[in-house]
Amino acid sequence: MTQARKWNSPIRRVGRFFTVFFLTLLLILVLLLGVIYVFEKGPSPTITELFCRSMKETSALKWIPGIFLSDEELSFLEVSAENIALGDAQESVNLNLIHIAAPAEGESESTTPGTAEETPYLQLIEIKGSTYKGKLLIVRDPKSVIVGTSDNLGKAAGLQLTDMVAKYDGIAGINGGGFNDENGRGNGGIPTGLVIQNGKIVYGSAGASYSSVVGLDRDGRLLLGRYTGQQALDAGIQYAVNFNMEGAIDGALVINGQIQTQNLDSGINPRTAIGQRADGALLLLVLDGRQVGTLGATLEDVCDVMLEYGAVNVGNLDGGSSSVMVYEGEIINSCASVTGPRYIPDGFIVLKEGSSNG
Amino acid sequence: MAEPRSSNPAPRKRKNRRKAFRRGLVIYAVTFLLVGFAGLFVFSRYLAAYEQGRGAHAVTAWMEGKTEDDYRALMLSQPILTLTEFENNEDIINAYFDASCTGKSFTYREAAGTSTADRPVYTIKAGAADVARITLKKGRSVGFGFYAWEVESAVPYISPYALSSATIALEAMADEPLYLNGVAVGESYLTDSAVALSSLTALEERYAEKPSLRRYEISGLYGELTVTDASGNEISATEENGIPVYRPGGSGGYSFSVTVPAGSTVTVCGTALSAAELTDSGLNPLKGLERFLGDGCSAAQLTYSASGLYREPVIEVTPPAGVTLEKTENKDGSLVYTPVNDAALKEEHLELVRAFFDDNMAYAAGDNSHLQSVLQKTLYGTELYNYFSNSTAAMIWASDTQISYDYLFYDNFVSRGENCFTCTVSYKANLSAQSWYSTNKSQLEDSYILAFVRYQNVWYAASMSLIE
Numbered sequence: 058m059t060q061a062r063k064w065n066s067p068i069r070r071v072g073r074f075f076t077v078f079f080l081t082l083l084l085i086l087v088l089l090l091g092v093i094y095v096f097e098k099g100p101s102p103t104i105t106e107l108f109c110r111s112m113k114e115t116s117a118l119k120w121i122p123g124i125f126l127s128d129e130e131l132s133f134l135e136v137s138a139e140n141i142a143l144g145d146a147q148e149s150v151n152l153n154l155i156h157i158a159a160p161a162e163g164e165s166e167s168t169t170p171g172t173a174e175e176t177p178y179l180q181l182i183e184i185k186g187s188t189y190k191g192k193l194l195i196v197r198d199p200k201s202v203i204v205g206t207s208d209n210l211g212k213a214a215g216l217q218l219t220d221m222v223a224k225y226d227g228i229a230g231i232n233g234g235g236f237n238d239e240n241g242r243g244n245g246g247i248p249t250g251l252v253i254q255n256g257k258i259v260y261g262s263a264g265a266s267y268s269s270v271v272g273l274d275r276d277g278r279l280l281l282g283r284y285t286g287q288q289a290l291d292a293g294i295q296y297a298v299n300f301n302m303e304g305a306i307d308g309a310l311v312i313n314g315q316i317q318t319q320n321l322d323s324g325i326n327p328r329t330a331i332g333q334r335a336d337g338a339l340l341l342l343v344l345d346g347r348q349v350g351t352l353g354a355t356l357e358d359v360c361d362v363m364l365e366y367g368a369v370n371v372g373n374l375d376g377g378s379s380s381v382m383v384y385e386g387e388i389i390n391s392c393a394s395v396t397g398p399r400y401i402p403d404g405f406i407v408l409k410e411g412s413s414n415g
Numbered sequence: 416m417a418e419p420r421s422s423n424p425a426p427r428k429r430k431n432r433r434k435a436f437r438r439g440l441v442i443y444a445v446t447f448l449l450v451g452f453a454g455l456f457v458f459s460r461y462l463a464a465y466e467q468g469r470g471a472h473a474v475t476a477w478m479e480g481k482t483e484d485d486y487r488a489l490m491l492s493q494p495i496l497t498l499t500e501f502e503n504n505e506d507i508i509n510a511y512f513d514a515s516c517t518g519k520s521f522t523y524r525e526a527a528g529t530s531t532a533d534r535p536v537y538t539i540k541a542g543a544a545d546v547a548r549i550t551l552k553k554g555r556s557v558g559f560g561f562y563a564w565e566v567e568s569a570v571p572y573i574s575p576y577a578l579s580s581a582t583i584a585l586e587a588m589a590d591e592p593l594y595l596n597g598v599a600v601g602e603s604y605l606t607d608s609a610v611a612l613s614s615l616t617a618l619e620e621r622y623a624e625k626p627s628l629r630r631y632e633i634s635g636l637y638g639e640l641t642v643t644d645a646s647g648n649e650i651s652a653t654e655e656n657g658i659p660v661y662r663p664g665g666s667g668g669y670s671f672s673v674t675v676p677a678g679s680t681v682t683v684c685g686t687a688l689s690a691a692e693l694t695d696s697g698l699n700p701l702k703g704l705e706r707f708l709g710d711g712c713s714a715a716q717l718t719y720s721a722s723g724l725y726r727e728p729v730i731e732v733t734p735p736a737g738v739t740l741e742k743t744e745n746k747d748g749s750l751v752y753t754p755v756n757d758a759a760l761k762e763e764h765l766e767l768v769r770a771f772f773d774d775n776m777a778y779a780a781g782d783n784s785h786l787q788s789v790l791q792k793t794l795y796g797t798e799l800y801n802y803f804s805n806s807t808a809a810m811i812w813a814s815d816t817q818i819s820y821d822y823l824f825y826d827n828f829v830s831r832g833e834n835c836f837t838c839t840v841s842y843k844a845n846l847s848a849q850s851w852y853s854t855n856k857s858q859l860e861d862s863y864i865l866a867f868v869r870y871q872n873v874w875y876a877a878s879m880s881l882i883e
Contacts, residue, residue: 073436077443084444088451095455100463103471139520143542154576314576315543318522361527369576 111324143319157337191344199277215245234298245400269308271372272297332368468561516541670722672749677713678735781848794875
């Protein structure tokens with residue numbers, strides 16, 4: 058009876074529990090390595106590339122592709138010479154393709170369509186693909202979209218998008234350009250590139266050259282590509298951010314209706330993008346990812362969604378855990394950030410109808 | 416021989432329990448791993464099927480070995496764009512291919528919005544430019560619900576944004592045919608048959624039917640455009656309200672210059688010319704002879720001209736009564752109407768003219784004895800008479816004069832009414848006058864219009880006008 062009691066003693070039971078628990082963890086780890094092995098060394102080169110790109114785009118998991126693949130085997134992640142050549146020849150946005158219609162007299166002030174013929178001020182559309190879900194906000198009047206920033210840009214902490222939209226008395230918004238987040242410890246207040254607001258450079262410099270600039274000119278026309286700060290101002294850009302995805306040549310995904318294939322190498326991740334239709338309407342897109350039910354989207358998926366909704370020009374914005382869309386004071390997408398919505402330095406803000414950036 | 420039983424069953428029981436636990440752990444781990452690896456194996460097979468079921472493989476296989484010329488031929492194999500009669504598919508596609516595809520790498524991507532799971536569609540691209548669309552159809556099953564794909568069709572394709580079509584306007588007079596890329600622009604493109612012109616010349620303002628333009632608008636043009644008029648002259652465009660507008664002659668490009676004898680009537684497109692178009696009154700050999708011939712007498716050549724005309728000027732000249740005109744067109748297109756030489760008049764008066772001219776030249780050479788003769792042949796009271804009577808040209812004594820001509824022509828005898836005629840004399844004369852101390856030699860080469868007036872039934876020289 059004493060021995061039986063010993064066997065059933067609480068300490069022994071806890072010991073047995075932890076033994077099973079750690080063994081299970083070990084087995085899961087082994088299986089996880091097995092899964093990674095199948096992804097990296099398995100029979101599908103397509104999946105291998107997609108997996109490695111997805112991991113590489115995720116700052117905390119960049120090391121995973123290197124578990125089973127050598128640097129040489131990972132060379133496909135580098136930008137090809139062919140894509141560099143295509144990037145050098147990347148065309149400029151042809152503003153003649155954008156014909157912004159003047160608002161008709163007596164148009165409805167409401168945010169919902171009054172009649173079938175009316176184009177609503179804002180249209181919110183649910184997006185669903187094979188590996189992603191998301192939201193698309195169509196803004197009829199491109200002049201009602203501005204770039205909002207946090208206070209003391211570059212010096213103080215960033216703002217959560219809900220607060221940023223409120224700061225500008227906006228009705229909606231999406232996150233914007235990239236920001237400094239070294240080792241995941243950034244405060245979201247320091248942009249990594251150019252920020253232009255009200256026709257002035259508020260972050261970055263006039264002489265420096267920036268790729269992946271996404272800007273709006275005086276008429277609300279979307280401009281994309283490589284600019285120096287001064288060139289952006291000379292082009293009439295009133296609002297701009299830029300986001301350089303690691304390893305990408307440029308963030309322009311579609312220019313003049315043409316997909317920029319050289320800029321599409323990507324994995325599956327949460328995405329934010331802005332596009333413009335030929336009638337000037339802006340398309341603000343957020344696709345969720347890194348979650349059960351919505352793994353994420355490639356940049357090709359972003360193009361597909363944007364083209365389906367008539368985009369002529371599309372620029373990629375900061376994705377991953379930063380992807381967020383606010384509408385009427387609420388975050389309406391499912392953020393991938395485990396610590397809640399991130400603090401960001403800038404974003405595209407949709408002003409309430411009747412307001413204008415001009 | 417039986418094994419002796421343990422004297423203490425508790426340790427054995429504990430040992431058995433440990434053994435059972437360990438065995439359980441091993442079985443658990445092995446089962447876990449077996450199930451897990453079986454799952455991984457199935458997953459691996461699934462990925463293999465997924466890879467085999469990617470439409471991209473069929474497209475890659477289709478593209479293998481294809482050259483730039485093959486893609487060009489594919490693009491030319493059937494029309495992609497809806498073209499007007501002014502352009503042809505081959506020219507447009509070749510220009511597109513040369514500009515956007517030549518020297519580029521040919522790749523592909525799935526066509527957004529068109530491709531479906533059951534019918535994948537891929538766009539073949541040269542760099543960023545579209546070339547063709549490949550539609551796939553299901554082949555054999557490769558498991559897990561995936562299929563190998565086969566190419567069903569390959570058709571040329573260009574994004575609607577890649578080649579933006581242009582709209583142009585052409586404005587011309589009704590009788591001015593225009594040609595776009597060598598093809599006549601037909602009435603089906605007419606959008607306005609009477610485009611008012613705001614900057615008409617004074618002449619065209621007087622037209623009974625003022626010129627207006629006919630406007631043609633042509634859309635759906637993709638390539639280089641050449642607009643020409645009926646003569647094949649290329650017409651350039653001006654940008655107006657965002658579209659290029661072509662007008663012959665650069666908007667009112669017609670002009671004319673016509674020189675006619677005074678007294679002629681000139682009409683342009685049926686409208687008589689007026690002082691507004693008179694740009695040169697010319698030399699009037701009858702000037703100052705009004706007291707003998709009456710007011711309005713003139714033998715001047717008047718020049719009328721105008722430019723900036725929209726309608727091609729149709730010029731008609733009616734000569735003065737009794738005068739036949741001869742038309743000459745200069746290299747610059749200007750017209751000169753001159754009276755035709757009246758042979759009968761010449762025959763009748765040649766001796767009169769020659770006698771006067773000979774005396775004039777002899778006097779000019781220095782033979783003073785001819786002065787009186789010249790004066791007798793010159794109408795008293797005219798400037799010419801005064802000129803001779805006041806002249807001192809021959810007041811130097813010359814013992815001998817000689818005149819020889821390299822050429823001497825009397826021509827253009829034209830009646831200027833019952834009592835007047837004009838003629839021209841052209842000459843190159845070598846004059847020599849010898850005095851006691853020297854010999855003067857000179858050479859004269861001139862043309863004059865001589866006017867003769869009949870006064871009291873006698874013909875006199877009345878004026879002598881140097882033709883510059």
